[in-house]
Amino acid sequence: MNIIATIGPRNCKPYAIDQIIKGGCNFVRINLSHGNYDDIENTVLYIRKNYKDVKIIMDLQGNKIRVSKCLKDVFKITLGEIVYFCSEDDYECVLKEKRTSNIIPLNIKKQMILDNKGYKKIYMKDGTMEFDVLEVSKNYIKAMTKIGGIVRAEKGCNLPGINRTSWSMTKKDIHDISFALSNEADVICYSYCSYYNQCVEFKEAVFKSIKQFGKIPKLWGKIETKEGIENIRQIANELDGIVIARGDLVPETGLFNIPLIQEKIIYTLKNTKKEIIVATSVLSSMKYSVRPTISELTAIYNLLKSGITGFMLTGETTVGKNSSEVVKTLSASIKYYERILNKGTKKTKRL
Numbered sequence: 001m002n003i004i005a006t007i008g009p010r011n012c013k014p015y016a017i018d019q020i021i022k023g024g025c026n027f028v029r030i031n032l033s034h035g036n037y038d039d040i041e042n043t044v045l046y047i048r049k050n051y052k053d054v055k056i057i058m059d060l061q062g063n064k065i066r067v068s069k070c071l072k073d074v075f076k077i078t079l080g081e082i083v084y085f086c087s088e089d090d091y092e093c094v095l096k097e098k099r100t101s102n103i104i105p106l107n108i109k110k111q112m113i114l115d116n117k118g119y120k121k122i123y124m125k126d127g128t129m130e131f132d133v134l135e136v137s138k139n140y141i142k143a144m145t146k147i148g149g150i151v152r153a154e155k156g157c158n159l160p161g162i163n164r165t166s167w168s169m170t171k172k173d174i175h176d177i178s179f180a181l182s183n184e185a186d187v188i189c190y191s192y193c194s195y196y197n198q199c200v201e202f203k204e205a206v207f208k209s210i211k212q213f214g215k216i217p218k219l220w221g222k223i224e225t226k227e228g229i230e231n232i233r234q235i236a237n238e239l240d241g242i243v244i245a246r247g248d249l250v251p252e253t254g255l256f257n258i259p260l261i262q263e264k265i266i267y268t269l270k271n272t273k274k275e276i277i278v279a280t281s282v283l284s285s286m287k288y289s290v291r292p293t294i295s296e297l298t299a300i301y302n303l304l305k306s307g308i309t310g311f312m313l314t315g316e317t318t319v320g321k322n323s324s325e326v327v328k329t330l331s332a333s334i335k336y337y338e339r340i341l342n343k344g345t346k347k348t349k350r351l
């Protein structure tokens with residue numbers, strides 16, 4: 001069973017890396033959306049030098065929508081406040097027109113917003129901030145804050161219903177692929193993998209650069225949209241594994257649907273040899289506590305029985321207060337349940 005721990009601001013120093021690896025993870029994930037190449041390279045060198053058996057996953061940002069880096073300030077918004085979302089191209093113009101600071105530029109082109117006018121909701125920060133759409137005009141989306149919070153550049157946003165069919169790999173992803181290959185990543189993971197064509201484009205981009213670097217990484221796709229779920233069979237056929245990225249699936253599909261989506265994906269892939277990784281909110285309570293909840297352990301036990309091949313810790317290790325305890329708890333609970341599930345059999349059977 002794979003235990004993947006994400007490196008972030010709280011666990012990127014050597015001592016913290018030692019702790020999570022000794023805690024029991026066999027994969028370290030580096031999210032290329034954050035951090036800079038020099039720091040990442042140092043982390044990779046440290047892991048390679050000290051932990052030969054630990055594998056490295058580099059995660060491409062893909063077509064993730066974020067608050068644009070051109071946002072001028074950090075500000076707080078509260079229930080009932082009106083905000084305007086716009087493309088980067090229209091930011092200056094909407095600032096002048098609306099004369100309010102509640103303008104949130106997104107890292108997408110104007111046409112991408114206009115391709116769909118049926119938006120009802122916009123979410124931010126894995127769905128923890130929520131906005132009701134009031135109006136879609138030619139250069140902004142006017143919305144009312146339902147659940148507020150802090151708005152700052154680079155926060156993840158979700159516009160469920162946005163039409164992604166014509167979106168292709170970004171320049172950043174192409175650049176990040178070369179970086180991942182030059183650092184001999186064991187796995188490259190493509191976020192927002194939604195369509196068969198995107199998998200083909202991803203593979204082509206990797207194999208085009210691979211000649212220069214040699215080592216062939218495994219390629220995984222992160223499923224975080226309705227389209228990704230609908231196309232799961234075709235996506236999985238093209239790649240070595242998939243990650244059920246529950247953080248973004250919440251705003252994209254609705255919180256109550258997560259267990260159903262999880263079940264559907266695991267059932268669809270159960271007789272394949274593909275990696276099936278469950279990510280995010282595996283042990284969320286341990287961001288602030290040293291003990292897991294009964295519900296978290298119940299979910300881990302049931303996921304093991306269902307035949308997944310790994311767990312990916314995200315916020316629990318990147319920003320949580322107890323990253324090494326989280327990894328230790330996950331590792332110990334997996335060992336404990338696997339011993340029981342394997343009694344009488346050699347391996348955990350997929351249901």
Ligand SMILES: Nc1ncnc2c1ncn2[C@@H]1O[C@H](COP(=O)(O)OP(=O)(O)OP(=O)(O)O)[C@@H](O)[C@H]1O
Nearest residue numbers: 006007008009031033034035156247314315318319
């Ligand atoms: N290297 C880093 N530097 C700064 N912040 C980071 C870094 N890595 C992670 N974070 C922060 O931790 C949060 C959780 O990161 P993680 O990679 O686990 O989840 P994610 O949902 O894939 O992140 P994101 O949606 O931002 O790509 C991020 O949203 C970001 O705020």
Ligand SMILES: CC(=O)C(=O)O
Nearest residue numbers: 245246247248279280
């Ligand atoms: C890991 C990730 O990207 C998510 O859960 O959304």
